[in-house]
Amino acid sequence: MTIGDRTPNPRAYDAVTGRTRFADDLTFPGMLHARLVRSPHAHARVVAIDAAAALALPGVHAVITAADLPTPFGVIPWTQDEHALAAKARFVGDPVACVAAVDEQTAIRAAALVDVTWEVLPHVLEPAAALAPEAPRVNELAKHGNVTKSVQLAFGDLDAALAGSDAVVAASYDFAGSTHAALEPHCAIGQWDPAGGLTVVSTTQVPHYLHRELARVLELAEDRVRVIQPPLGGGFGGKSEPFGHELCVGKLAMMTGRPVKLRLTREEVFYTHRGRHPMHLDVRLGATRDGRLTGCDLRVLIDGGAYASFGLVTTYYAGQLVTAPLRLSAFRLDTTRAYTNKPPCGPKRGHGSVQPRFAFEVTVDRLAEALDLDPIELRRRNCLEAGERTINEFLVRSTGFRDCLDRVERASDWKRKHRQLPFGRGVGVAGSFYISGTNYPIYPNEMPQSAVQLKVDRSGKVTVFSGACEMGQGVEAMLTAIVCEELGVAPGAVRVVTGDTDLTPVDLGGYSSRTTMMAGNACLRAARDLAARVAEVAGADWRTRPPVEAFRVAEARLGALGAVGSYDTPKDVHGAYRGGTIGASPAYSFTAHVAEVTVDVETGQVRVDRLWVAHDCGRALRPQIVEGQIEGSAYMGLGEALFEEQAFHPSGLHRGPSLLDYGLPTTLDTPDIVAMIVEGGDPEGPYGAKEAGEGPLHPSIPAIANAIHDAVGIRLDALPFSPARVLAALTPRPTGRS
Amino acid sequence: MRSSDGSLIEVHLTVNGDAVRRAVPPERTLAELLREDLLLTGCKQGCDQGDCGACTVLVDGRAQLACLTLVVAIDGATIETVEGLQQRGRLHPLQAAFVAHGAAQCGFCTPGMLLSAVALLRASPRASRDEIRAGLAGNLCRCTGYVKIIDAVEAVARGDDEEPAP
Known part of the structure; x- marks a missing residue:
């Protein structure tokens, strides 16, 4: 296998034989099953929760509510407006309690027995109505009304550009919201070991961000948390932030001492959502008679649903990412994301x-x-x-x-x-x-965005450790190809280990199309470093012989063979204005x-x-x-x-x-x-x-x-x-x- | 179907050639039996309501949704799942074609898709591209846009030589 050839994806063999182990395919001895109790109201305060009847049902081990998980969370550090279990439901389907029982059927029955007393509040579903002064307050994080974020930016002289145009077209558009509908529903399994700490197996595109939020919300040291991400049955952005159900299985595992699995039903996946935001867009675009585009004026009203999710970024992307491939001489954007009492929108393939x-x-x-x-x-x-x-x-x-x-x-x-x-x-x-990834990570830090570790065995096998998220898009194939290209080994001699925060170095996750650029570059650097050291002791012509021979010479002379590589993004390719880093890639x-x-x-x-x-x-x-x-x-x-x-x-x-x-x-x-x-x-x-x-x-x-x-x-x-x-x-x- | 005293009902099945005898409650679905009792997790549950096709298996040779099939209703049936497609460690031609054509991305729909394709080509070994489209219409895939899946099935239907997969 070399770069650019059509060798099949190494993961395909597991896929066609049914051997791929997705999260829901895993079971553990003594495992309990959890079920969320969800709001039937679009906006309602939880007055009281009586779990006595549920707890009295044989086989029920625990019921948790908002009080058990009081720390707010969210993928973006500045907009942590969610709780694993809400004290105030902000959309139909917002979870307010979670039940753990011996099997799924018992958990379903117990969830129905949890008695919630609601104070139903007025709700608002449309963003324009949500921004009206008299609108009910959906989300208390909003500083003004129901605004998650509002961005106004101007580049060049738009009015002059449009005035100097031979044609100006103005039009308005309504983009309906859509959802990812990955075929694999979300699933998480929590396991607690008093000595080792918490392990959460989850269908997540962002093991690293989940790791951080589990530690913070469950008040555990980060080195006491392990996140395992099995291969995903599709993601498309729908699994790219920490979710309440992942925190619930962690909490329930700690409380019961038993493994706890929670698998969303298909209906629940539609309510969990985080998909494409509905947007109302007004565009004006000018051009000269000979077909030179002049200025573009873009105003966007974004329906965010009940929580922020990645909304801060969405609000920028909704304006910032129309400025290529066509050149504009002036551009003005005015984008606003409003909270509404609907399932939260987020990043879906082509976010914002x-x-x-x-x-x-x-x-x-x-x-x-x-x-x-x-x-x-x-x-x-x-x-x-x-x-x-x-x-x-x-x-x-x-x-x-x-x-x-x-x-x-x-x-x-x-x-x-x-x-x-x-x-x-x-x-x-x-x-x-x-974009091919974003130059700035979700939380400010100066560490690399991705790192890869290579281990070379004297058998000739090369193991690649990467935190990148495999979800069918071919991470394993991509890393394998790079290792084969650089080290001259056959694809069958490469094993790729991904998605385990205990075993692999950090990668920030499978989102914003960053993996080939970042994990790929990290892997390339590790492989080249390793190749250089092998060449030093085995001779520059080592690739003309079977690589295992050179590896043995190198191990004999240098000791155990391994290498690390990391990649961080360029930081000098954006404007100095506020928000100029968002969209820079x-x-x-x-x-x-x-x-x-x-x-x-x-x-x-x-x-x-x-x-x-x-x-x-x-x-x-x-x-x-x-x-x-x-x-x-x-x-x-x-x-x-x-x-x-x-x-x-x-x-x-x-x-x-x-x-x-x-x-x-x-x-x-x-x-x-x-x-x-x-x-x-x-x-x-x-x-x-x-x-x-x-x-x-x-x-x-x-x-x-x-x-x-x-x-x-x-x-x-x-x-x-x-x-x-x-x-x-x-x-x-x-x-x-x- | 629940027996009058609420007890379990014994069923006999042949699953991938093995005789299986199980006492099940009347509401037990074939998907649950395969995944939970027999650990044949190649049968995937994408919706549990018959919409996605990921749990498709062959029941007496016919492609059927395991999530909507009650075990007690198929007593005596012969079941084929993705785990039974390989013969003596060799991939079934459709499996090999899926690998060669890049027809599997995340792999979640793949087992169901393969079994629908097996049923289709058994009934219509030289199926045309349009017949393949119709034959796979009950299986959703969110990754591939179906292009390479249809390419793979068509290659087998046309008898193209596929690279034998290791």
Whole structure:
């Protein structure tokens, strides 16, 4: 195996044989099962909890409430506004008590016997209403009304830029909230050992952050806490912050002395959420007659749900991440996240920036129409170049966006299709960029963001210890490829150990598309350090012989063979303004999509016939896995475009918290997706690599929206593009081609 | 189905070729029996309400959702799970194709997807791409966009030579 070849993912063998051990596949002797008691009200104070009947049920071991876990927590140190068990429920489904019993059935029965006396409070579900002065106060952390965070930034002279434009398009968009729906529901198992401390096995994308919060909330020294993260059955951001249920199993294990497992039901996963924020977006975008973009004015109202989650970051991302791949001469953003009495929103694949990307790219399409320019050509005329800074001062060291546009244009036969297909069929284009990790960690510290340890055995086996989070995106394959490339060993001689805070050095987690950049670089440094030491004693030509021979020579001369490598981000590639660090990344990926759709004007149904996706990931370390990320991203965007919505009744009850009602795309809804890899190399990435896991989602939705316009002449500015919305927009029939 | 005195009901099954005899309560699902009693955790529970297909196993050769199947209703049945697909330590051609094509990402849907594909190709060994799409429509995958899964099944249906997996 070397960098860039198509050797299969080493983890695939476990996957196809059913041997992958996910969290819920683990059982321990004496294990209890826990169940949360959840609020039936969108906003209600807990007056009293009577657990006597539950505790009297044979087999029940413990019932805990807010008083047992009084320390607030949250992923971002400045907005710790959650309690493992709430004293005031802020959404339907907010947990207020937790029961542990001998088996799941008993726990379910006991949870129903926990008697909660509620004082029901007025609730508010919509962000605009939540910001009104008379609105009920959802979350006491808000300094003003129900505002989680509000950001106003301006770059360049927007008014002058728009005044000097030949065309200015203003449009408003409503992005519906959606959820991750990873197929594996969240599951956590707590184990207490009076000598060793607490071990929590959990479906988490952030073992390190969970480790910190467990220690803090349960008042344990950090060296008395171990977090084990088994392979995840998908994450997509839905498992990327500490959760109350993880703290509950820790507490219950400490109280009972028994292992305690808590597995969320699918319905509970819909309420736990932390998915895509609904946003209302107002955009104004100007251009000169010859197709130079001028200024962009972006105002966004963000529906945050009941808690902050990553909301502070979301509020920046919602504005800051539209400033590439197209160059702007002026930019103003005004974004506000409001608390509402709904399940908390958080980071879903393309955190915070998929929504403004939809609004921006559809607005660019409108502008192209107004200027009578081809929308690909309009984008070409405005591409940022490598080495340039965005208007908000992010340094773009590499960009393959032009190549991405060329590739999708050619592959889709764009020039013969756009504005030329028969009525009912159309093509649309969109582009985007995304971060490869963030330069600044969630909590301020000067330690590396990722570290890797290598151990070489005299058998020839190399073990890689990394705290990076494997969730199917190919961490193990990526690290294996780097070790094989640098040390000349075969893939079968590499063992990768991840996701255990006792065994592996810290990695900050599987979020913000940071893993290849950060764990990859850390691994590369460790491997090169090791190779250099082997070369010193075994000779510079050691790679021409079986590596095990050189390893033995090196071990004989140097003692036990190992190496460490770590990676920290550049800190000089952002603006000096407040918030300028948020969105600053070591490298940015670029993507272009063309979607081809058929719109049935009788039923309003939109069918996506094909998606062409070109993604600049710098260098594809594992091309097959990169393609999988591109295809999966495009599919996930398609689902949001056509079907998905976290929708609620006026009471705050979810309208359909099941995989069937929610409406995920099946094989029949998903077209063939043509994934094209663009490689230009980035100076910061390992072998030039950048992210591939989130960027390719962004253009899916606007490309489909623009294709629908090309097909039938309607602009759908609210998601999802359901048959009802299509039919409503088609009546009265617009003046389109016929 | 609950016996009048609330006692357990004895059932006989053949699971991956092994005879299994168990006394179960009438509400015991096949998914629970496989995962909890037999430790065949390749059968995944993604929703427990028949929506996701991750618990798909073969019951007398037919793809069936283990989470909606009561054990007492299939007394005498022959069950095949993902753990039984390998023969003498060699991957089933579909398993090998899933590996070669990168059809598994997180792997949570993979066992159910494989068993649906096994049932499909047994009924229709030369299934077309459209038939494969229809045959797998009951199995959700959130990682792959289905592309490489369909590629893998199609390769087996076409009889393409797959790299034998170790």
